[in-house]
Every structure is written in structure tokens, then in C-alpha cells.
Amino acid sequence: MRSSIRDLMNQYTPIILDGAMATEIEKQGITIDSELWSAATIHDHPESIKKVHLDYFRAGADVATTNTYQATLAGFQQSGYTELEAEQFIQDAVSIAIQARSEFWEGLSAEQKQTRPYPLVAGSVGPYGAYLADGSEYTGDYALNDAGYRMFHRSRMQLLKEAGTDLFAFETMPNFDETKVLAGMLKDEFPEEEAWPSFSLADNAHLCDGTPLAEAVSFFNAFDQITAIGVNCIAMNRVEPAIKVIRQVTDKPIVVYPNSGEHYHPLTKQWEAAKMQESYGSASKAWFKAGASLIGGCCRTSPENIRQIAEWARA
Template sequence: MDDNRIQQMIKQFQVVLLDGAMATEIEKKGLDIKDDLWSAKAIIDTPDLIKEVHLDYFKAGADIATTNTYQANIEGFKKHGWTDEDARHLMTKAVLLAKEARDEFWTSLTKQEKLARPYPLVAGSIGPYGAFLADGSEYTGKYDLSIEEFQQFHLSRMKLLKEAGIDIFAFETIPHFHESMALAQLLETAFPDTSAWISFSIANDQQLCDGTALDEAASYFNQHSNICAIGVNCTSVSRIPKVISNLKNVTTKPIIIYPNSGEQYDPQTKSWSKEQQYENFGVISKDWYKNGASLIGGCCRTTPKDIRHIKEWARDKNMGDGSNNKLKFL
């Protein structure tokens, strides 16, 4: 397996900051993403906006940029009229945008500023098969493929992301236990030198969307050395305390948490309703860390401001052995 960079970051800094939502930030900058490709539409129409959002999150304090490939895949682009070659180029382009943003940001820092934070990583986002269906299935898990079919669907884009230079994979919003098994097996056989985190899509604080018990799903991966962290994403912040407690009981791996704002998504209209369920992401995220989460960020409808609030406690306090400088910049 590749070097355990996530574990090294946690050992030195105690908490690793993820980024937040990409799609809703792109929307704020003027792109209509009410489309089957969702945020992946920006790779075609407005790639500069993707890089701009990545930079916004790095400046806010994020240690990891997640590529804008959650809903991007070759078949999806081809359905919209692009050739196979074009589709492969678009997948690669999404990684290059994240790497360019990372390099531009890192170059802008002083030597002292670089000592105060880990060197940022680029995580290749691999959304579930349900995201490709573009019908909200990532929140229901109501689809079923064989292990081999899941692997066949994911393999081509994983190869493209790896070849483009991602540091780790992010298997995210996975509602289907068999799909997570397929991804872990594929990682070990086709990408043995690369690690990944798995974050599940959950129906409640005890079950994946397909009905599998969360503790069963999480504990399954304890013996998979390539899986560097286990957790949940794109669920309500109100579920997070109980989820962390449940995960701590069954896994020794770092716990990764990045919920949405608590609003409700309608896959038909591709819009959000209700109000966010928190006032300050920094306040509640600090409790998640105290309770056992090591990788913390946000998902849909969260913002660079939310990540900055996490940074304010995660980097402005002396964490670890006292050798790290406090983050007082940006």
C-alpha cells in the first residue's frame, strides 16, 4: 500500500480538514447545474469555476481537495454526446484543476505558513452507481448490481483519476454495502499502492440506506489496509454524534465525518428545501473531534466559511506534541 499520508497527517495535526460542497458553490458563481451531470457539468462549461472553488477551500483551511468527479463518469458524458476520448479527457481535467489549485495555493504560502499545516492532498471522488442514475438513488440504495458489475462500472474512471495524479480515492455517499465491498476489493487488486476512505450514505444513525447495519458495514473494513478511514457524509448534522459513537465501537480506523447542512434534497427538481440545522459549523465540529472524529469537513450546501470555522479551532490551538505552529494566517 502507498504511504499512509492520512494517518501521518492525523498523527502530526490530530485533525484533518476536508473541503465542503462543490456543486452549490458553483451554483452561486452562476452555473445552472440542474442536469443529469450535476456539478460535473462545470468541467465542460466553466472549469475555471471549479479551480476557483478549490482555491476558496484551501484558503479557508482545507487540507484535502476532493475532485469534482462525484457524478462524472465516461458513460454519463457519452450520454450527453461526448466521445469516449472526450469523456476521458474531461475526467482527467477535473483532477488537473484540483492539482493546479493546490499547487497555486501552496506556492503562495510563506515558509512559516507551510509549517503550520500539512501539505494538501487531492482526493479522487468516486460517487456511487446511484449518482450515475441521477435519480437520488445515492440516498436510497435502491439499485442492485453484482460485485463484478459494480467493479466494471467504477474501474475505468478510477484508472483515469489515478493516472491523472490523485493522492487518494474518496469513495463517498455509498448507500449500498455490496458496492462498498466491490470498491474495496477493486482498490486492493487494481490499485494496491493507493488508499481510500469510505463514507457511507445512511438512512439513520444505525443503518446504511440499503438497510445494512452501520456497525456491520464499518467493521467489515477493519482488515482492509488500503481503507484509511471510515465514516459518513451528506447526512444531517443531527445524526453525527450518534454515528461517531457507533463507529468508535466497531472500528480502529480514523473516523471521517462530512455532513450536509441539514436541508432536504429533491432529486426530481434538483433543489434544496428547509433550513440549515446549525449556526456555526465550528462549534458543532469541535464536539465531533472531541468524540472521536479525525477527518472533518462538509458536504452539500456547506461553504468555505464553514471550513474556516473548523480551522479556527483546529489550527488556532496547539494540537499534538507542541511542535506545530498555530495557524494565524488567511
């Protein structure tokens, strides 16, 4: 039963995404402190990942994002695993999400299945900077040529596709050139797949590498396989301004999934608490009214935040 974002949006809006993975794993008493970040749990604690996916589905999520943002062949091999083991881990992450989806769906009554779409599994493709784990994923301050980006991303995308993902999520992208290459790969090497790119921002109108958000979004209008576009892992108060910029330059559905508002220090790997802000429920409703069609959460968000979206979206 393979569906697509387009199929879902023809029946439901907004589409509800899931939220953070790593902090929900940590709530289970598991320490995440290696350069692999939450990807280490694919091998060490796969059951913890499945629980998180199930918690988000039960909270109302229509899409599970695989725990592969930091999962790359190079990263696993750098941590001492073989290439074959690394390939298996990436595919295992997809299998875990699919298993959770099946378990959740089979547990619904026939009546419940009429009220929500069959969930999708999005294969998370994080930026090259996430592999570097040196803070550059928050600045976009890295550069490979076209062939270098393709070589880095190809294996993971192929493995995600083969394992059964419904689409790719090119997420938390700080570097415009890298995202252009990913779109080119989608067209040239994965012509039957679809994806959403979502950018991380330096301010309300610029990617982390300084590229104007309007310029970046406009570039993807020519790619039919890009079925939504937006921003993620930004503070909640930046979402509406970003939606306004995006809506001015594209008719594609807009995807937004901000973080909790806490500030992450990449070198110390510590979080700084956020100031008091609007509830996720009321904020997400405002994002929908502003033009967002796919809404979820990123770092430090929880199933409770996703439930707050579902309360008004499914009313």
C-alpha cells in the same frame, strides 16, 4: 511530493476536508441543471472549479476532493460526449485540483507552510446511483453483480490515479454491496492506493439500503488500504450518534462531512431549508471530541463553514 492521510494524521489532527462544490459554482452565476450535475462544468467552466478549490484551501482545507462524484464515462457518453472526451474530462478535474493546490501552496510564506500540511487531492468516486440520477443514490435501491460494479468503477478509478490523486474518496455510499466491491478493487487492482469509504445513512445506525452501520464498518477492518471510514451527506445532528456506532467497531480514523442540514428532494431537485441549528464551528469541535479525525462539509456547505473548523482546529 506525494503524501497520504496516514502521513498527515501523524502530524496534524483533525485533518480538515473541503465542502460543497456545486453550490459554490452556482454562486458564480453558473447554472447546474443537467444530469451531469457539477461534472458538466469540467468542460464548460473549469475556472469556476479551480476557484472553489482555492477558496477551500484558503479557508483552511487540507484536502481537495475532485469534482468527479458524478463524472463517469457512461454519464458523459450519455450526454453526447465521446469516450475519449469523457476520459479527458475526468483527468482534467484532477488537474484542476492539483493546479489549485500548487497555486495556493506557492502563495504561502515559508512561515505559513510550517503551520499546515501540504494538501492532498482525493479522487471522488460516487455511487452507481449517482450516475442513474433517479434518486437511488439516496436509497441504495439498485443492484449490480461484482463484475458489473467493477466494470462501472474501474475506468474512473484508473483515470483518477493516472492523473495524480493521492487517494480515493468512496463517498456518499448508500449500498453496502457496492462498497464491498470497491474495497475488493482497491486490494486487487490498486494495491498501492488508499481510500476512505463514507456512507450515507437512512437513520443514525443504518445505511440507506438498511445495512446496519456497525456491520458495514466492521467489514472494512480487514482492509489495510482503507485508512479512514465514516459518513457524509447526513444531517449534522446525526454525526455524533454515527461516530459512537463507528467507534465501537473500529480503530480506524473516522471521517465525517455532513451536509448543511437542508433536505434535498431528488425528483424535484429542490432543497428545503433547514431549521436553526448549531454553528458549524461548535458542532465540528464536538465531532472531534467524539472521535472524528477527518472533518469537512458536504452539500450546501461553504468555505465559511470550513473556516469555522480551522479557527479552533489550528488554534
